[in-house]
Amino acid sequence: MIEEIRNEFKNATDLFTNVLDNGFWAVEIAYFPSLCDEKIKDGVLVPLSYRFDPDEFRRMLNSNPKYEHADDPKEWANLILKGYVLLKIEGKHFSFKSDRTPVTQIDAPTVESTLQGPQTAFTEDLNINMFLLRLRYNVPSLTVEPFDKGTLSRTSLFVVYDHRLVNAKILKALYKQLDKVKLDLLQSSGQMVKQLTEKNHRVFPTILQTERPDRVADMLSKGKIAVMLNGSRFVLLLPVRLYDFMHAMDDEYEAFWMVRLLILVRYIAVALTITLPALYIAIVSYNPEIFRVQIAFTIDGSRAGVPYPSFIEVFIMLFMIEALIEASIRLPRIVGSTATTVGGLILGQAAQQAGLVSSIMIIVTSVVAISNFVIPNTTFSQSVRLMKYLFIIIAMIYGISGVAVLFFALIVYLCGLRSFGEPYLALFTNETKELPK
Amino acid sequence: MSRYFYYHVIYVGLINVMLFVPWTLVQHRFDGAVSAMAIAVVLGTFVAYATTSLYLRFPQKSLPDILNSLLPRWLALTINLLASTLWILAGILVIYSYSATIQQFFNPDMNPYLFLLLMTAAGVWGASRCTRSVQFAQEIMLLISAPLIIMILFKAVFNPWLDWDAIRVTAGYIRTPPSFVSLCAATFVFAGYNTLAVFNRLLPQGTQIRYRWIIPLFCTFFLLVSFFVPIGFHGTVGVAQYLYIWSVTADSMIMEYGFVYRVLYIFLLLYTALSLMFAMNTWHTAMEFLKACRPKYKPDPDEYPTPKINWLINIGFAALTFAYAIWTNEQRNQLVNQFWLIARTFSDITSVVLLSFLVWKTTRRRRSQIPSDAAAPES
Incomplete structure (x- = not known):
């Protein structure tokens, strides 16, 4: 057996193979010490060496669930790689399950934290x-x-x-x-x-x-x-459906009406983060007449010092905020806070005072960023992050009516999606009803 | 599930503005529009009740499926092609007149074909989805626009500038003999039931469409509002000066507390949604009619992913829209609209007759089958 295994793992120097001879039996053994743990001592080595009794050992081979017959040589490599010990005893082949499981502490959720819900998260085991x-x-x-x-x-x-x-x-x-x-x-x-x-x-x-x-x-x-x-x-x-991505586990644990309010806030936040930069471009560059005169003047007045069209302004600010988000994810915690402070200061004060962007744009940018973080699911929040650029492009070409049309197209797209054959976005369809009981 | 049916009824009832129904009625306001509306309420309700009951006799079957299975092939093919022409034209007319409206009121400097491109692209995108997705999208869009609809209707009806005397004067013309075009225009408001032609596939077996009084109630309300409110705002004579009557009427209202001052913009946003929904539904229906013309066609309301043929057919529709936009002008568009409204009325009545004939035929066949089935076990 040892030779065959050695042939298969030619350069694996960390593979341990030996013939254990206790005077009565010569047992061939093969395993990866790095994949196996201490169970091998109590399970194989002790009963085979100074506590050796052939009858007892045979009984153990038959009764211990960790021992199994491994007669198929094709399976050997696979077993060894999974942390099994291979043994050849009295001409028969056995596998002993001794895979190492790192002792993992169950820790608190890091991505989806709740206020009063259960504070355990899955581990890597x-x-x-x-x-x-x-x-x-x-x-x-x-x-x-x-x-x-x-x-x-x-x-x-x-x-x-x-x-x-x-x-x-x-x-x-x-x-x-x-x-x-x-x-x-x-x-x-x-x-x-x-x-x-x-x-x-x-x-x-x-x-x-x-x-x-x-x-x-x-x-x-x-x-x-x-x-x-x-x-x-x-x-x-x-x-899953779209609502599942907008659903935080807190929604199950908090008071009913409070939860309804929070869910509404989340959907409004999504609508804002997708459309607000596009609406800014549309209002400033295409249809300022939509707003009442006072607001139109306020917006235009805040843009008085800005020397380029609104979409460039939007792109500058969005690039800054995206870079800031990326940086604060990747950076170590200690440096991260510095980056956000510097970035926040630059975004908030200096850019506006220098006349590079308008103060309304700063508000738009922060609303977009904050609203995006309201979404409970990271993957979904990133998709939403991507969506707003489509809206910006359409607003550059068509103004506000383009935004409305694209919103329609987005709804149609979401309604057309299927998650394993189930509709992705549909209102009032009771899913438990459709299931066979 | 019958709620989906009422969504169709409601948005078709509202879209009449884009098909120049109020304009047509206003042109005839002194010679037969009011009496035509009164008749239309009765006629439209009757046809709506009849059509829905007839479709419910064919559960989970669309009109093309029914025709294909019960009529000789050449006849079914002809009817399918005719019906799809009617449906395509509906989408084209609405998209064209909405683009023209936007061109006049929103982006006057823009190349008109550029906006038409956006609208047709969205129409193609929506209509090429499967029937079920179209239905879901429809529901969401209608519920999102519902607050806007309610707001504009209330603003209009309770507006202090609305001159009720003008409305009373016009309503007094009810004794004039009804005009035919006005009748056709007014019955269109009730035409939401027509979408069952394809969406009947999605109504599960044994569905009952309850609360059918919603149809006369809502549609009569929409009809009265879309005819009388412009008259109330612009006067009995002045109202005839405008082509896009409702855009001008919406512009007669203001919102005092809010970012947006002129109701016109809210109105245009609302009609973006409604026009796109209408284009999506009509083109989707037309597409299903065309697809049913293939000899080996199998209906599937939940096909996923979108087959290529859906895209091809709808891009064809978009090309037709552009051809129409190049050919037409204001006068021709009016003519085509009137022609379409008349043709639609005829097709609705024909479809009621045809469906009743088919129901009669199937019940007769079933009756003749029962004795032979009963005889079978004995032999």
Whole structure:
């Protein structure tokens, strides 16, 4: 056995192979010490060496669930890479499960924090994640199906759903997409999202990524499917609708009318962040007569010192704010605050005093940026961030009527999207009703 | 699900402004418009009730499906082609007159074809979606514009500058014999039921369209407002001077508290949404009629992704719009509008007759089948 394995892993110097001879048996052993943990000591080495008893050892081979027959030589390489120990005892081959799981602390959510909701987030370990999910959604009908994806990384993933609630059609569509997955390295849930979405779905996300176990449990109870990835903090949920991206978990825990108000605020914020820069261009350069005279004069007066057309002003400011957002994500925390202060000062005061941009534009920029952060989901918020440039371009050509027409086109686009065959944006369609009971 | 049906009724009731219905009525205000409106309320309600009941007899089937399955092929093909022409023309007329309105009131310096390009592009984009998506988009757009609709209607009706005497004077002409064109124009306000021709596919089996009194109630209201409010603002004689009557009427109102002073802009924004919805629906319906002409056609209201043929057909419609815009001018546009309104009235009445005939035919066939089916197990 050792020779065959050595042949397969020619240059893997970190592979450990040996023949352990305790005087009675000569046992061949092969494993990667870096992938295995201390369980190997109690499970293999101690019973084989100074506590050795052939009968007891045979009993253990048959009864310990960690031992399994591994008679197929083709499987050996795969097993070893997954953290199994391969043994050849009395001419028979066994695998012993001893994969190392880093002791992960369950920590608080970093991307989707809530005020009073549960303060746990998923970790990068699949088993702990499964534990966290079972803690909140623990019924016998919860189905877990394991898969392996990525030709090099062999990342294991679980497809989790409640088989009483799930829509079989969607499950089938998911398996079809999973078969198509072609990846060498599967390292993050984002890659999986890209692989699972169709080509014409690339602007708005049609799969939700979340780090909150309570959200996953909530979605499972609505008949949705979760895909959990080993080594990723984020779990994929599908099929989803646009509202799910605008939904914070706090909405489930706070008072009813307060939540309605907050949701309304969020939608208004999205509308503002998409259209405000475009409306600024349209009002300043095309149709100042729309506003009443006083406001039109105020806007024009604030632009008195600005030497170029409004769209250049908008592009300058939006570039600044986008750069600032990018910088504050990438920079380490300590330097980050400096960058934001400097950027904020430049954006806020100096640019306006220098006559490079109008003060109204500064307000527009900050409203756009703040409104964008109101969206609870990062992926969706980035799509929205992209959308506003389309509106700016149309406003440069057509003015305010162009903005209205493009808004219509956007609604049509969103209504035309499907997330695994389910409508993405539709009002008042009760989804639980459509599910087979 | 029947709420989708009423969305159609409501936006078709409102879009009459863009098809020169108020203009046509106002031209005949002293010789038969008022009596024609009174008849139209009865006739329109009757046709609406009849058509919806007839379509409900064919659950989940569109008009082309019904025709294809029950009529000889050549006849079905002819009717489908004729119907699609009528639907295409509706979208073209609305897009053209909306672009002309925008050209006059919003961007007078802009090349008219540039704006037409934007409108047709949006129309093509909307109409090429699948039927279900069109329906969803429709609902959202209508609900977004609902506050604007309500606001403008209320502002108009309760405006202190509205001269009720002028309205009373005009209403007094009810005893004049009705004029034919006015009748056709006025019945258009009720024509929302026509969209069932394709959207009936999405009404699930066993749907009942309840609260059908909404149709006469709302549509009569829209009809009265779109005819009488301009008269109230501009006077019985002055009203005839304007072509885009409602844009001018909207411009007669102001909003005292708000960013926007002139109601005209709110009105134009609202009609951007309504015109695009109308173009989306009519072109989509026309597209479905054309697609049904193919011999191996299978109806699918939820096809995804969008097939290429949808794009091709709709780009064809857009090209037709440009051809129409090049050919037409104000007078020709009026003529085509009147022609379309008349043709539409005829086609509606024909479709009621045709559908009743088909219902009669299927029930007779079913009756003749039952004895043979009952006999079958015994043999």
